[in-house]
Amino acid sequence: MTLKYSVLASGSTGNAIYIETEQKKLLIDCGLSGRKMTHLFNKIGKDPQDLDAILVTHEHSDHIKGLGVFARRYKTPIYANAKTWQAMSSIIGDISVDQKFTFETGTTKAFGDIEAESFGVSHDAADPMFFVFHAGGKKLTLLTDLGYVSDRIKGIIKHSNAYIIESNHDIQMLMMGRYPWNIKRRILGDSGHISNEDAGLALSEVVGNETKSIYLAHLSKDNNMKELARMSVQQKLEQYGIKIGEHMSIYDTDPETPTALAAI
Template identity: 40%
Template sequence: MQIQVLASGSTGNAIFIEIDNTKLLVDAGISARRIKQSLDNIGTKVEDLDGVFITHEHRDHVSGLQTLLKKYRLPAYARPDTWQSMYCRTSLPDECCKTLPDSLDIGKVKVEPFSISHDAADPVGFRLQAGNTKVCVATDLGFVTPTVKDALALSDVLVLESNHDVDMLKNGSYPWHLKKRIMSNRGHLANTDAGWALARLNRKAHTHVFLAHMSQENNRPELAEETVGAILTDQGCKLGQDITLQLTYPQQISGFPAL
């Protein structure tokens, strides 16, 4: 198993997940060229991807999809309303655009989307399982619903949004309507929200967590790590033993080593 967050943030998102020789890409929000180069750097060919899974239609999650599908003819999966709302849908090859069902087996991996609260047409997170291995992706969500909590439970590896520090956002330069959107139940998860979600999660003996989709203006990686870590420690979690936190970045790969 390996998970490589190729890019994470408002400028673009893409996550490579390999389980039992099944190779998947979650979101394609960076250029196809950069996706190819990033995969080359970790020893994987873009042509070998078994599928591309789209969480929602916002450009920072699909901006590279058009070139990726046209050039490599990969199967891509998204909810019907997501396809319909996607700015580039009419430019995508129809045979590559697959409807995302409630459960899909690709190789030995079962892929199950789950609904999240975000201001998009039909946004989802993903639960991927093969045998006893479970990986979940949950970014771009305003709050952790019971559905999300159940989906994330007992994950081995979790990519979870830790988007902003509330005080930095409130005191920052964004216009008020944008601040309200981000802080709303259909916006983005704050550092404190991520920390409490992890603290209250039904977990395995050890969970590896990527803190993802961090705002470049309203957060700092070290602040996200400190805030989430402090909540976990206060709730009795031993960092590095019960939970390992790993930061992600817009312009560099953050990886969980192949096992």
């Protein structure tokens, strides 16, 4: 069995991840307009009409901006935990009862041959959760929007075949940048976002022999650069004896352009 995935878009302006197996096609988050989302699907040669479900991580706008329009257009079922449903209901508009499903934090739900394992994270949303997807003995971790990577989370995501992980900011760029101090404090805090160095450090503790791909996601457009994120994470991994290039690769993600459909 093959698990395929594409980071359709990632960044402070919008986030969406697509995954599929032979049996099921899932979208995680829908943070761009309905029209842009359809365009992104076209770019990877997929039809949104074929989606089996949309999973929602949390209610921030860069994760649900197009959710209501998109789900109504394609009649797609939506899965979110109770607190997220409560927080986003007034934002996404009316959703048909037969499209609304609850997927609680800390539980595992089967979608055909995909098992989605949810876990809570520290972020300033109602009840933010992310996922490890299991299919055919393979493991894909999606982890963005968190203030720190706890030991509990490291245990859940350890030895994944691929990681889509936040590498939000370079601390020096953030501190020297134009953001007011209260925003900087929020980003740097335990319920904000993790830096390039934090991402590299967390990865150094969880990657295994079967880890082939690392996608650096949710980069700040003001406080980071792709090259800097990649270099910082690679340096941190190599500091711990983990070589990039031979058996493991680091990939960029983009707010506008999907990554090529990859398989594990």
